[in-house]
Amino acid sequence: MTPADRTVDVVVAGAGYSGLQTARTLVDAGLDVLVLEARDRVGGRVLTEVTPSGAVVDQGGQWIGPTQDRLQALADEYGVSTFPTYLDGANLEVRDGSVHPFIGLVPTSDRDGSADTVATLLDLDLLAQEVSPTHPWDHPDAGALDRITLAEWVESAADTQTARSLVATAALAVFGCGPEELSLLYVLSYAHSGGSMSSLIRTAGGAQERRFTGGAQQMALRLAERLGDRIVLDAPVVSVSYTDGGTGEPAGVMVTAERRGADDGRSSWRVAARRLVVAMPPAVQGRIAFDPPLPGSREQLVQRAPMGSVTKIHAVYDRPFWRDAGLSGQVVADAGMLRATFDDSPEDGSHGILMGFIAGAVDRSSESDGAAGRQRVCLEELARAFGPEAAEPIEFVEQRWSAEPYSRGGPVAGLGPGVLTACGPSLRMPVGPIHWAGTETASVWSGYIEGALESGERAATEVVATLDGTALNRATGLDESSGQ
């Protein structure tokens, strides 16, 4: 075996919020940590960019809502302020090609459908309260709940096509998956982890309540500054060999990353560690070769946790003109490319930004349209809702998460029928010296930044617990960094 290029206590694979929080917690516990990140940046599915015209756009996760306390604490720590998502005025409902204004969470143009939607959401919320966010497979009816899709459930739970369509829109916006792709048990567990489905889809009082002045990636950048050269960018982990210590030798891992040099040449780089925390979505973890192979149940889980498909678009205007017409910028559509839009203008309204989601099957099929084709359709739809001025943005940007090899989609994994009951327990179960973080493993706000932070704390705590005081690096003198 080639010797290690570096030896640390713990390797963290992935520098999204979950990996950063893992690393920070481990460092605070006195451990020697190295974070290997595949991309040339930190933040994972959270990415703030500045457009040529100076608009700040969050290309990924962007919001904070009530009970997301870890994220709020992090923002406070780094002095990042928040402001309410703009929601003054009327939202717009697009139904059967017509546009109808409405106030509040649920569109109202079809009165029966509106009442039915509220009743259906309530049913979903009540069901979700019964399902554990961490152990949904323990529910007495777990098998039955996991056997059907959200689409199948809503087919019988709702009486109107309007309610079914609105649940589909919610699924697309929340998961990047259509309701026919999602296990009901998974949806219930996921919703409960954030409170309820209603809290997931609410702006005021829900997951979309507030935004970060300057963008949601800032705290990741500050965390990364603090971690300093413990983070190595451009270093995707490609393989991991490990031993669980069963034969008397100490448990440990050898992590091989493929580093890209200045000349674009690649070289393997090996880091030995006592523990590894994999802080990435299961589908991305699935790319890493493990030796010995991971247990079959973990392997099967990883193949059954596909990422949703989502493209986020931002249309930038010189001012938020829709506000003059008493519109909030929020659209809920029953069809088309953009099923949901938001006002993503800066707090001071110095320019106007409409943000929209292309999600699920439409996102996948829109690939053949190309960027120009998607822009054309999106602007047509924005103009239908907000008038001709919407067709003439000064800038239009899109972020296609399914084209990102180190995310493989977004915003989150979408589990289909039968997966949680068959493979769910493997989601967080350590394999020898390997522990799992990532928002998909969170017990609160799974799929959100808050969940990423919680998962990192939990994984780090697991690691610290297995490395008790006497076995710590400092005591055993393992800290022989041979340099990078």
Added chain:
Amino acid sequence: MTPADRTVDVVVAGAGYSGLQTARTLVDAGLDVLVLEARDRVGGRVLTEVTPSGAVVDQGGQWIGPTQDRLQALADEYGVSTFPTYLDGANLEVRDGSVHPFIGLVPTSDRDGSADTVATLLDLDLLAQEVSPTHPWDHPDAGALDRITLAEWVESAADTQTARSLVATAALAVFGCGPEELSLLYVLSYAHSGGSMSSLIRTAGGAQERRFTGGAQQMALRLAERLGDRIVLDAPVVSVSYTDGGTGEPAGVMVTAERRGADDGRSSWRVAARRLVVAMPPAVQGRIAFDPPLPGSREQLVQRAPMGSVTKIHAVYDRPFWRDAGLSGQVVADAGMLRATFDDSPEDGSHGILMGFIAGAVDRSSESDGAAGRQRVCLEELARAFGPEAAEPIEFVEQRWSAEPYSRGGPVAGLGPGVLTACGPSLRMPVGPIHWAGTETASVWSGYIEGALESGERAATEVVATLDGTALNRATGLDESSGQ
């Protein structure tokens, strides 16, 4: 960029039956081909082994049936003979813990259930005839058929629990997936590719009709002999960079494999080629890093094509004692670890072998039982069916396909709801210089050895068509092998 270690016309990634047939077809067309295989053997999901007592066991694919003409031709070519799967005497049905003998395809202890099962199978077969094996998404009701699972369909199509349970057993045996994991559209398309669901589950006249004297891997071994040093074993492909030739430079790939040396050290090995054929299941392909990333729709497909979960067990006895009792060795069970068994004795009956499948959720959860625990339960179940003698085999072997890193499960990919309509066209669509083989891409007998062979021929034909005569290696003098 590091220069290539070797340059060929076409790299084939994977030396299962699809990759071997691809390579053979390409070589016959005069092309310079290199096959990179991750394992230390060829054959993929087909593996024949000899146990210590000298029993020949097929650990993976093993049968040949009517209309599997390519496979028959290959067996003829290499002089491998076949013999009928043993099916004299009564099959056994295990229902609600009791054992009932029956003759024919469908268990009969519950008469209403039996009639209902036949009617349900017929319904499924008729539906399957409407669905194209190659373009199921073109069906006028594709959306609706892809929106529901096989479980949901059978819930309404069948009137009895017996019929539902038998369809579940069929799904587990055919796909290694429970009916709640499978899209109805996928099941219909898959069944049609092999004729009908009935042909898939039949022994006489169906997919399990005959076996190969000496095992099903033999033709793969002979093909590999013929290909000689064009096959490199122990060389998993880890990354591929490619250009589609859009910018005027010729389309081509640079394939990086990780070769394991005699000292267990690993080294990267780079092969340049004009085309690449990826001959492996989508889920295994998903482990390879592509640069530029594959299109999002392909990426999303690959995340949504998980392998079924199956363990094949063989209990070896000194003679096929169940035949004395007038039993065929076939069991169909409504519960338990083994949902289906077969007589896998050699043709001359010189010893007795019972083979069984542990599939789907039970296969995954049985991981925690360990090999000894699984053996104990399997032997209890065999003894319940065939008497106490079955509890005392001279050998017991198991092959857990979900623990095989280069299969990731078996026997085949199981697509859930919404996948085919959303991502199906990406299954076979070339991406620049990259073509896709593997039985999951087959238009006939998808999931079977026959389908693997067909897919290889089709992929090779695609490649040859894009490399027209004037551009062939021989003419352009690219054939500068620099050695391996």
